[in-house]
Amino acid sequence: MTLDTGHQITMYRQMVRIREFEERVKRTFTDHPGVIRGHTHLADGAEASIVGSIAAMRPGDQAIATYRCHGYPIALGSDTSALMAEIYGRVGGICGGYGGSMHLADIARGFLGTSAIVAQNIPQGAGAAYAAQLRGRGDVVLTFFGDGATKQGAFHESLNVAALWRLPVVFIMENNSFSVTVRTEEEDANAAAGEPLATKAKAYSMPGTTIDGGDPLVVQQTVADAVARARAGDGPTLIESLVYRLSAHGNSIAPPGVPLHYPEHEAVAIYGAVEEYEAAKRGDPVPRFRARLIESGVLTGDQAGAIVDEAQAEMQAAVDFALNSPLPEPAAALNHVYA
Amino acid sequence: MxxxxxxxxxxxxxxxxxxxxxxxxxxxxxxxxxxxxxxxxxxxxxxxxxxxxxxxxxxxxxxxxxxxxxxxxxxxxxxxxxxxxxxxxxxxxxxxxxxxxxxxxxxxxxxxxxxxxxxxxxxxxxxxxxxxxxxxxxxxxxxxxxxxxxxxxxxxxxxxxxxxxxxxxxxxxxxxxxxEGEYLVPFGVADIKRPGSDVTVVATGWTVHRALAAAERLSDEGIDVEVIDPRTIAPLDVETILASVARTGRLVLVDQATRHASVSAVIAGEVAEHGLSSLRAPVVQVTALDTTLAYSQPMEEYVLPDEGKIAAAVRQVAGVKAGAM
Amino acid sequence: MWRIRAFEERLAQLKRADEVPGLIHLSIGGEAVAAAVCGQLRDTDVVYSGHRPHGHVIAKGAALPETMAELMGRAGGLCQGLGGSMHLVDTEHGMFGATGVVGGSLPLALGSALAARMRGEDAVAVVFFGDGAAQSGIFAESVNIAVLWRLPVILVCENNGFAEFTPRSAHTTVERVSDLVAPWAIPAATVDGNDAEAIWAQFGEMLRRARDGGGPALLEALTHRLRGHYEGDPDRYREALSSEEWQRRDPIARLQSAALARGWFGEDEAKTASDDAASTVDEAVAWARQSPPPTPELASSVVYAA
Structure with missing residues (x-):
């Protein structure tokens, strides 16, 4: 299947929107110190994987993810102003300021939320797929997680059940080579043996495949095939999407009063792998896809520039909205304890 | 040293x-x-x-x-x-x-x-x-x-x-x-972080410092607060708390945990059972409210104990006249 | 094997007579695995088990009187009556524990293996678990680390085809537990759990490799649980084996006829072994009955290690 040029331009636009959004989140730490509290995790570097995956969805399908979650709702069409306001802890936030960066959700657009605990969303994704199976409309659930999550028991238990019950779920592992700050080959027996992490699918009689997560068209094609398989009732697939996150795991960790910032990437800060990190930046999927679209005549340089300008304007508006949205009433803290 | x-x-x-x-x-x-x-x-x-x-x-x-x-x-x-x-x-x-x-x-x-x-x-x-x-x-x-x-x-x-x-x-x-060097703190031995004679405040962790700050503020008002930190909650040094309550007759329990899953609730039970005759006012618990903590700061602060809430609770128990129970 | 069989058959009688409290999971029919695995281990090798541990404990060398006394909840029991059937421990013989929670002891065995290697010893840890435990997350977490750190641990799965009350097909699409370690390049084999010789040979190879620093391995033994999940289980979810079929499969009968055919021992010696087992169990029961119940104060005296 080849996507028509309109789709390719849409995918590029979504990638740029995610990148610009993340840039503004990062800049907030210097432009507006103290506005973002706690911990944020950025998706820069994974835009192609996110957008390619989401492009394989149709209305009725759902997605569930981890605490590195800003990209998915953007690609699904959530309002970036409401997303930014959530990260700023404002009333106008998509979760009213209750959740913050790690707990975005937009049920109307099929984004079922996240867990801030590694791998705990994987069984939840399988459960959502069970519900989809019961609904019987052919809906599929995309479950996103990182390479580190595959060492959690929840991964093993969930993939076993999903295979057994032939659940309509696609497990998308974004392998960014680091489990928080530890290199994957230091904590994963497959990686240590030089094997792809998709090898793990063998234990569940499930297809497992490893792809270049920096190419949105490859991702879209692979996920679409897995989605088709799931829709047809043939069960789950494990996709290992190789990405390289361009920012550190998250912002600095400090008690209140200490200004927060984004530290240097772990590859450089901990492992001293300067060249590896520079190479990753040279392989940045956003300019890579732009160059390809321009080369193949899908976009002109001017059009590509206009897409960036629009995204920047959108994110400026999101920041403005978020800054102007009031903080919640303190006593609202007691709402929503029970449904 | x-x-x-x-x-x-x-x-x-x-x-x-x-x-x-x-x-x-x-x-x-x-x-x-x-x-x-x-x-x-x-x-x-x-x-x-x-x-x-x-x-x-x-x-x-x-x-x-x-x-x-x-x-x-x-x-x-x-x-x-x-x-x-x-x-x-x-x-x-x-x-x-x-x-x-x-x-x-x-x-x-x-x-x-x-x-x-x-x-x-x-x-x-x-x-x-x-x-x-x-x-x-x-x-x-x-x-x-x-x-x-x-x-x-x-x-x-x-x-x-x-x-x-x-x-x-x-x-x-x-x-x-x-x-410096080898230093051991025994388990099951509470530490009196601040001695006082009017009201006993028991707190753990971060709330110890909130309680100490409240105690300073209250000393200006003439209320002498004793702050006890159990340091280990299992084993729990109930004796030190009971001994303090026997002297002060008034108890405020501070805890960052949600009220119904807190150390405070356990201590309140022990004091009710073993120290009721010492109490000259009902025990007051200043805990987190029974909710998940919200991300946004105003809601977060609303739920947690702080210096002001502790001071108010101490004033409350101190204001109850002897024999009112 | 006779000792385990005699012990458990007697245990079933005692359970019916209400002399043994609590939940009892028997391993009758699975004796070959316990005997062929534990029979090759030293006291310094550590064994962990699950909720069906009697055979492993006996094969690892625990004294029958103390084992029986534990099951009867007496002060003279291996654990002074505090543990019971699912928590039999005899550290002197390297029997380090059983657990009532499926899969609960898998990482404990990794820890023992790590400790042995750090001490520079060639001791090996063995953990017995059922096929039901292989679907729990703790299994995958443990295998990843055992492989990553090349720990001297051998995972022995007694696959009786049922996880508690439901057949394996209701738990997983993966037919063999040995296939569950397919993502990792470690030795894995499935053997007939009623064939003591086959188990001995396959496990022996894995044991030598682990002792020599070759890392972990997984042995799956296909067994048939002759009894229900627990003693007293109405057992309506399984088809009974015909008695002829069982005669053919019974691991003790098989080993005995093979041994007789090859002249390892004669009919008389076989009979003696079986009779000795019975009388040893009689003595164990008599000893256990004389052991007093623990004093109630014990119940709160060992909550913390002093």
């Missing part, structure tokens, strides 16, 4: 000293290769071992190594990550000694931070010790000062039982006097 150290440095100093003293002490966990453990590199990668994100296996494995004679310390990073491995924490390590008629012992320390009430939202800010303080066989330490952080860590490592050592994220950079 003492000198000023941050809480985190005091905690690590104790661990470092214990690892130097006893080569059976191990340090494992997902983050033990990070910068804050730089000084532990000298013990080698066999004793300081980075693990995958597998809490159940990490803690279970530490238990197995302990049964085989080692004394592992597991850095589980965050208290909430333990919930993933709860079976290993409350149904394996803590029970082996008992179920085997005393044959086995599982001297492990599970170290984790808690209470990061600085916008870390619903899954990284809780004070979940209420869930484990009543679990038989498990000891639970909650240091509030750098000196206690050091002394309780050393004692935890030397204890022959599983110990949950919960350090408070908001206190990591707080400085205070810390004794």
């Amino acid at each position: 003492t000198r000023e150290l941050p809480y985190v440095a005091a905690m690590n100093e104790a661990l470092h000293l214990e690892m130097t003293r006893d080569e059976d002490v191990l340090l494992i966990g997902q983050t033990v290769g990070e910068e804050h453990y730089e000084s532990f590199k000298e013990f080698g990668s066999a004793r300081v071992r980075v693990t995958p994100i597998s809490e159940t296996a990490e803690i279970g494995m530490a238990t197995g190594a302990a049964l085989a004679g080692k004394r592992p310390v597991v850095d589980a990073t965050m208290a909430e990550f333990l919930l993933v491995a709860m079976g290993q924490v409350v149904n394996e390590a803590n029970r082996v000694h008992y179920m085997t008629g005393g044959q086995l012992r599982a001297p492990i320390v599970i170290k984790a931070g808690y209470g990061f009430a600085a916008g870390w939202a619903g899954q990284h800010t809780s004070a979940p010790y209420g869930m484990v303080m009543g679990v038989p066989g498990l000891k639970v330490a909650l240091p509030s000062t750098p000196a206690d952080a050091k002394g309780l860590m050393a004692t935890a490592v030397r204890d022959d039982n599983p110990v949950l050592y919960l350090h408070h994220f908001l206190l990591l950079l707080e400085r205070g006097p810390v004794p």
Whole structure:
């Protein structure tokens, strides 16, 4: 299947929107110190994987993810102003300021939320797929997680059940080579043996495949095939999407009063792998896809520039909205304890 | 000799000293290769071992190594990550000694931070010790000062039982006097952080400092507050609390945990049973409200105990005239 | 094997007579695995088990009187009556524990293996678990670490085809537990759990490799649980084996006829072994009956290690 040029331009636009959004989140730490509290995790570097995956969805399908979650709702069409306001802890936030960066959700657009605990969303994704199976409309659930999550028991238990019950779920592992700050080959027996992490699918009689997560068209094609398989009732697939996150795991960790910032990437800060990190930046999927679209005549340089300008304007508006949205009433803290 | 150290440095100093003293002490966990453990590199990668994100296996494995004679310390990073491995924490390590008629012992320390009430939202800010303080066989330490952080860590490592050592994220950079060299703080012995004669306030962890600040403010109003820090909540030094209440007749319990899963509720029960005749006013609990912590600051602050809420509670109990009950 | 069989058959009688409290899971029919695995281990090798541990404990060398006394909840029991059937421990013989929670002891065995290697010893840890435990997350977490760190641990799965009350097909699409370690390049084999010789040979190879620093391995033994999940289980979810079929499969009868055919021992010696087992169990029961119940104060005296 080849996507028509309109789709390719849409995918590029979504990638740029995610990148610009993340840039503004990062800049907030210097432009507006103290506005973002706690911990944020950025998706820069994974835009192609996110957008390619989401492009394989149709209305009725759902997605569930981890605490590195800003990209998915953007690609699904959530309002970036409401997303930014959530990260700023404002009333106008998509979760009213209750959740913050790690707990975005937009049920109307099929984004079922996240867990801030590694791998705990994987069984939840399988459960959502069970519900989809019961609904019987052919809906599929995309479950996103990182390479580190595959060492959690929840991964093993969930993939076993999903295979057994032939659940309509696609497990998308974004392998960014680091489990928080530890290199994957230091904590994963497959990686240590030089094997792809998709090898793990063998234990569940499930297809497992490893792809270049920096190419949105490859991702879209692979996920679409897995989605088709799931829709047809043939069960789950494990996709290992190789990405390289361009920012550190998250912002600095400090008690209140200490200004927060984004530290240097772990590859450089901990492992001293300067060249590896520079190479990753040279392989940045956003300019890579732009160059390809321009080369193949899908976009002109001017059009590509206009897409960036629009995204920047959108994110400026999101920041403005978020800054102007009031903080919640303190006593609202007691709402929503029970449904 | 003492000198000023941050809480985190005091905690690590104790661990470092214990690892130097006893080569059976191990340090494992997902983050033990990070910068804050730089000084532990000298013990080698066999004793300081980075693990995958597998809490159940990490803690279970530490238990197995302990049964085989080692004394592992597991850095589980965050208290909430333990919930993933709860079976290993409350149904394996803590029970082996008992179920085997005393044959086995599982001297492990599970170290984790808690209470990061600085916008870390619903899954990284809780004070979940209420869930484990009543679990038989498990000891639970909650240091509030750098000196206690050091002394309780050393004692935890030397204890022959599983110990949950919960350090408070908001206190990591707080400085205070810390004794040099070997320093042990016994378990089950509360510390009177501030003596006083009018009202007893019991607090743990970060709330100890909120209570001390409230006590300073109240001394200007002529109310003399005694602040007690149990330091370990299992075992819990009920005696010191009862003795204090016998002198003051008034008790305020402060706790960052949600009210119905708090140390406060347990202490209130003990005092109701064993110290009722000493009380000249009803006990007041200043705890977190029974809700998940919201991300946004105004809501977060609304739910948690603070200096003002503690002071108001103390005024309330102090204002009740003798014989009013 | 006769000792285990005689012990458990007697245990079933005692359970019916209400002399043994609590939940009892029998391993009758699975004796070959316990005997062929534990028979090759030293006291310094550590064994962990699950909730069906009697055979492993006996094969590892625990004294029958103390084992029986534990099951009867007496003060003279291996654990002074505090543990019971699912928590039999005899550290002197390297029997380090059983657990009532499926899969609960898998990482403990890794820890013991790690400790042995750090001490520079060639001791090996063995953990017995059922096929039901292989679907729990703790299994995958443990295998990843065992492989990553090349730990001297051998995972022995007694696959009786049922996880508690439901057949394996209701739990997983993966037919063989040995296939569950397919993602990792470690030795894995499935053997007939009623064939003591086959188990001995296959396990022996894995044991030598683990002792020599070759890392972990997984042995799956296909067994048939002759009894229900627990003693007293109405057992309506399984088809009974015909008695002829069982005669053909019974691991003790098989080993005995093979041994007789090869002249390892004669009919008389076989009979003596069986009779000795019965009388040893009689003595164990008599000893256990004389052991007093524990004093109630014990219940709160060992909560913490002093």
